[in-house]
Amino acid sequence: MKIRISEKLDDLNTLLEEIKKGSNEIGSVIIFVGSVRGISNEGEKVLRLEYEAYEEVAVKTLRNIIADLKNKYGIIDAIVEHKVGSAGVGEDTVYALIASKHRKEGFKSLIELIERLKHEVPIWKKEITEKGSRWIENI
Amino acid sequence: MIRVKVKYFGRLHELLGVREEEYEVDEITLADLLLNYIPSRHESSANAWKENIFVTIRGEVAIDKNGMPMLKNHVILVKGKSQDLTYKLKDGDEIAILPPVGGGTK
Numbered sequence: 001m002k003i004r005i006s007e008k009l010d011d012l013n014t015l016l017e018e019i020k021k022g023s024n025e026i027g028s029v030i031i032f033v034g035s036v037r038g039i040s041n042e043g044e045k046v047l048r049l050e051y052e053a054y055e056e057v058a059v060k061t062l063r064n065i066i067a068d069l070k071n072k073y074g075i076i077d078a079i080v081e082h083k084v085g086s087a088g089v090g091e092d093t094v095y096a097l098i099a100s101k102h103r104k105e106g107f108k109s110l111i112e113l114i115e116r117l118k119h120e121v122p123i124w125k126k127e128i129t130e131k132g133s134r135w136i137e138n139i
Numbered sequence: 140m141i142r143v144k145v146k147y148f149g150r151l152h153e154l155l156g157v158r159e160e161e162y163e164v165d166e167i168t169l170a171d172l173l174l175n176y177i178p179s180r181h182e183s184s185a186n187a188w189k190e191n192i193f194v195t196i197r198g199e200v201a202i203d204k205n206g207m208p209m210l211k212n213h214v215i216l217v218k219g220k221s222q223d224l225t226y227k228l229k230d231g232d233e234i235a236i237l238p239p240v241g242g243g244t245k
């Protein structure tokens with residue numbers, strides 16, 4: 001398990017190689033890449049996003065989520081990296097990799113991981129558009 | 140007197156213009172800290188603070204049946220553990236006030 005919150009994400013291919021090396025039982029790696037969209041939900045042109053995290057709690061929460069997924073779906077391993085700081089349009093902000101024996105539990109785990117990442121992990125996102133800025137919150 | 144550290148995230152640190160600060164207080168509750176001490180130190184943002192943090196009715200903080208102010212979608216962690224507003228602060232506590240986290244659309 002690897003969890004990293006940083007201003008710079010690691011190279012995705014390196015992460016893929018890293019997770020595959022962990023076990024010879026791995027038959028599937030499902031990858032999620034989150035990146036910055038150029039148009040906001042309100043149709044405004046996005047200039048950049050700014051992320052901030054309560055890092056120690058974010059890491060702990062992600063560790064618990066991955067432990068839950070291991071128990072629930074029997075996945076073998078997971079890596080999550082999340083960017084903090086400023087991210088321009090097109091820039092990658094999240095990498096999540098789920099390694100499992102078979103694809104089915106990998107897909108289910110990845111969906112649950114990302115949903116919980118968005119709702120439980122203390123990372124905040126501010127959207128800066130041509131018309132202004134606002135914090136994006138799931139209320 | 141006890142000394143505690145308070146951390147603000149997201150729009151709260153923007154509102155108050157500070158990411159973290161210390162308070163020297165008596166052994167008060169979290170409710171006292173949020174309702175009285177923080178707005179007193181940040182007078183110019185006091186009303187906006189209360190409206191961000193608490194459920195308000197016509198500008199007044201709503202009180203629940205136990206006499207506690209009603210939080211609005213915020214989580215309060217003390218040393219990384221969620222606490223309600225009746226929690227009594229202890230020396231060395233680190234309090235983090237977390238606005239709702241932001242994810243995005245599905």
